[in-house]
Amino acid sequence: MNNQPQDESFVTIFDDTYDQPDCRAYFRMLDALGYRNQMHAVALFRKGLGALCRVRGLAAPRLLDFASSYGLVTLLMRHEISLIDVFDRYRAPDFDRMSPAEVIAGDRTWLARLPCYSPPLHVIGLDVMPNAIAYGHAVGLFDEGFAENLEVDAASPALAAALGQVDMIVECGSVAQLMPRTLDRVLTACGERKPWIMTSPIRGNERAAAVEVLVRHGMRQEVLPVAPFIHRRFESPEEQARAIANARAAGHAPEGYETTGHFHAQVLLARPEGEGGAPGEWPELRGLVPLS
């Protein structure tokens, strides 16, 4: 698939599960590979969302789940459930026998019964994969869903209108870092009132080009002052060696992180220059393991 960041990223891409009619293959792939990024990152996204709501006085924030795939980030942002429990659901052999329509109907019912966090969210899903977006919308994760490729075209009028109201953008993955043109088009469509952006790229996937885009839009990016966390385990010694080299090249010390056998990630926060104070002083982050 040529719209993946394969050329610039050193992560092995597992993309044949990205455009199935339902989430089963994708979630099982994440489970089999030991993904943990979404679990750690969303806990921090929720803290950032709390800070944003406090600073801007928001009661029902609007979120963009950027490069959303089937909406796993939205699921964890909206609902009181752990990543492991989500993975566990799709391990059940019953899922092998179900049609996509049955999975979608079952997931819709399951999600409707899951307890929700407060505040209530309005979520827009954006991904290049039409099936993934259609699934997220059909099961009720996305209030609005858009299958558009902003590497190729500017946002459609409908997407631009939705982006114009967004308060926060969240992304687990590295698309915002690796595709600065897409990031630029998203921020252009957001208009004057810029959202906060929280992303969780693996260490070494941070890009100066993304920072330049943010600065052009009047935003400043920083690493949230919280210790790095596991993204997923390495698939091979070669993948680990590349990750260690890339982490080091980006200025990270891999000892105790990538050397332990896992990709590590951090949360990056970008927001309008000067808005919201130092994250290290937020009440929302009190008690978390600090960045050393």
Ligand SMILES: C[S@@+](CC[C@H](N)C(=O)[O-])C[C@H]1O[C@@H](n2cnc3c(N)ncnc32)[C@H](O)[C@@H]1O
């Ligand atoms: C590693 S997956 C992460 C999906 C999701 N954020 C999650 O944590 O489960 C990367 C996603 O980026 C999407 N993607 C790739 N290029 C994109 C682009 N230009 N715009 C939006 N999404 C894109 C892929 O289709 C895929 O769903």
